[in-house]
Amino acid sequence: MQYSLTLLAAGLVAQTGLTWAAPQAKNFIYIVPDGYGQASQTMARDYVSLQKTGSNASAPIIQELAGDRLVLGTVRTHASDNLVTDSAASGTAFSCGHKTYNDAISVTPDGQPVGSILEAAKLDGFKTALVVTSTINHATPAVYSAHVANRDSYEAIAAQQIGYSHPFGPVVDILLGGGRCYFKPQSDPTSCRSDDLDLFSFAQKKGYHVMQDRAAFDAYLGDYTTNASLPYIGLFNDDQMMYEIDRSKAPEKEPSLLEMSKAALGTLDQATRASKKGYFIMIEASRIDHAGHANDAAAHVHDTVMYNEVLGFVQEWINAHPDTMLMSAADHECGGLTTNAFDPAPLVNVQHSFEYLKTVWEAYNGTDARGYFTSTVLPAAGLSDVTDAQIDKLLGASSPWAEMKKMIATKAGVNWSTGGHTATDVTLHGYAAGKKWREFKGDMAGNHDNTELPRYIEKVLKLDMDATTAKLRAVNGSWVAGPDAARKRRDVHSH
């Protein structure tokens, strides 16, 4: 709050908002490519362009990606307490319009809850959806549907998201992603809860259709234009969903982000067709960020390409449903990726993420570890051309993975400068159909603080986030999970 007042005093928020023509729309789609920086798009575009360029790398032919058609500008991302934000602070900014500290899930620095654009939509009669490839209680989906002092309070977040401990009850009509283990009681051996809450059973009692694997997804949502009724929850992995580079090799295991997005939009459209109120959906390409943290170039490219495929589908969707608008921006850059002497060709040979290869390698219990590493692991890592000396060196290392990632990065002429986030602005994308697109560009082409973005959606959908905040704060505050509710931090979950 304090920060917003400062901005208002400086005339920045007021000046910006006053110039918005803000075309009206019935539905809004917001897409978060978590951890996606400017270099991510260049890398993915040049990778896809290889299909046109072919073998003549010295005469590149560039193929535009869907995201390239939808650029609106850039977004500033800092947290209230750090120039480098995490997903929680940045997510609170673009879901609720308030600056806060790193780790905060839709609470201001004083610990008080602030209403999200999704909650405001739900209160106003809209249908709502969260579709992600991370755990569903990860920071980005959490900021739309929960209020806790620390993002690591995964159990409390899950309980709020499904409406068990949220003062408004269930506010999300569609939840699709990973994080299944947080919805099972501790008696279940695959649970990661420390209590007896059975959130899937609770969801069913509240009328949710529950899906826990791809078969259930196909049965209920496989045709995308299904009459499947709301609400529903589908969690397809106990942990994060698979990287796209791995999932695409085993599509029977999990639906892709594109498939989940098609299913969610299809059912949202069906459910609101006869209503004056539409829907708000947040789709997150969550694991671009994880690949950035892991400095895994090929996994980063494949999840970025999938993000662009979703953007392309959504652009077509909006052309067919012109009462719908899109905005999309990352929460922050991740990995400090630069494209120094870039050649995407070596990335074509990479078949799996290093996360996947590590699991495969650690599960190997045969007698010829070196042979397995050489014949199976290295080729799948895009490194079939290494010498025996290099193999010995890799196998002798405490962990060969960091070294292998560097080898691939060097081949592709890219550099990762950090395992964390950076302060650099990210790209803003958007779309609207017909004449609205020029109006939208007139409004939003530019550089924005991330807190401005939900204020624009609020105006387009005629919602009131401040009233939502007031309603949340009118409830006795004990439901907001404090910092003591945070579980021991798991690295993979805390980006």
Next chain:
Amino acid sequence: MQYSLTLLAAGLVAQTGLTWAAPQAKNFIYIVPDGYGQASQTMARDYVSLQKTGSNASAPIIQELAGDRLVLGTVRTHASDNLVTDSAASGTAFSCGHKTYNDAISVTPDGQPVGSILEAAKLDGFKTALVVTSTINHATPAVYSAHVANRDSYEAIAAQQIGYSHPFGPVVDILLGGGRCYFKPQSDPTSCRSDDLDLFSFAQKKGYHVMQDRAAFDAYLGDYTTNASLPYIGLFNDDQMMYEIDRSKAPEKEPSLLEMSKAALGTLDQATRASKKGYFIMIEASRIDHAGHANDAAAHVHDTVMYNEVLGFVQEWINAHPDTMLMSAADHECGGLTTNAFDPAPLVNVQHSFEYLKTVWEAYNGTDARGYFTSTVLPAAGLSDVTDAQIDKLLGASSPWAEMKKMIATKAGVNWSTGGHTATDVTLHGYAAGKKWREFKGDMAGNHDNTELPRYIEKVLKLDMDATTAKLRAVNGSWVAGPDAARKRRDVHSH
């Protein structure tokens, strides 16, 4: 040409151009922040914001820079023969609308000249200007005013720029920047020509007012709204002009980019006020790039802040002269800059560029080198807090400068991953006054290939670059300097 045809076949250029409403304007200002990437703006903004944030670094208050108000989207930069471009190929793209190979100055891969937007403007009766902080015959100003196979043909470029060997004669009414030595005959001890051409004398014969130092600038242009007549040339350094971080400590030595821009716009406005035809001016913040190559964070910040000051002045200028439009985009990113754990505060203590400090240090001929290094060089480098052991280590190194740059980068939490350019897209800025600004955003918000940019200017000013190309090619081609005209490459000149 071949590449453009490929793009046309793919429908990209045609599709984009067809959607342009292209408001008409009398004048166009194009600004090139050479080597400026997305991280450069974030770094400069957070640096300037320190004035508001003060000592409480854990509660940053962000001050928008002029460039933040003017973002339109992003620009793709690749060369015809490499995903990573140099300034010559990218400059040819955004000055002439044609992809070409790295090193090419406004010739296509087959060595044939292509007309620039500046040349097209001149042929149509506009006034023209090039205002830079590099040598005036450096790649970016060169692509507007010369045609040579290799950017290193500095002598040939200078001779074309002043109209001595350009088939159209003098096409640039205002030339301001560095590179004085290329305009003096070899008999002059400060010349860097290998022939007897005296281009300053030639310029005077052609009616140019010639300025060779700040006093001459002040006398002729010091009031910015002068009635100084065109044409004129002012070159204020034999080599590149000073980095802003150094120049600002000795403003009597050289005018700033802002001062030169004010002077050029003032005289262009005077000269065209009574005419139906306006002006085209290219302003380059040239040395953002050099600081990137040198991995010099503070020099990079100061030149980026100066770029933003020029943008701010130009925005005000356009508000006062609404028949004028602005576009601005870098040719490429440089240095692979990332802002990993960014804290701009340590950069405040840096008083000079490392280029400057190296010169000072090498000129020291006193008896207490260690004392001088400790009391003068280190504090000016922002490193007054180093230990005696570190000083010994620095003095013992073959060159202490690389190590000192790393120390500053570490303090500020930034990383440079290369001494060269990267492939990553750059930011597009622009501005127009009143209702034209929304039209402009409607046209140009988005991601563009760099070849599209001059095509937009062409449409706004109603010019014909293809006709200009035809006129250039109708001239017997021996005037186009071939690769053999390139001098031995000087590192500082070849970015």
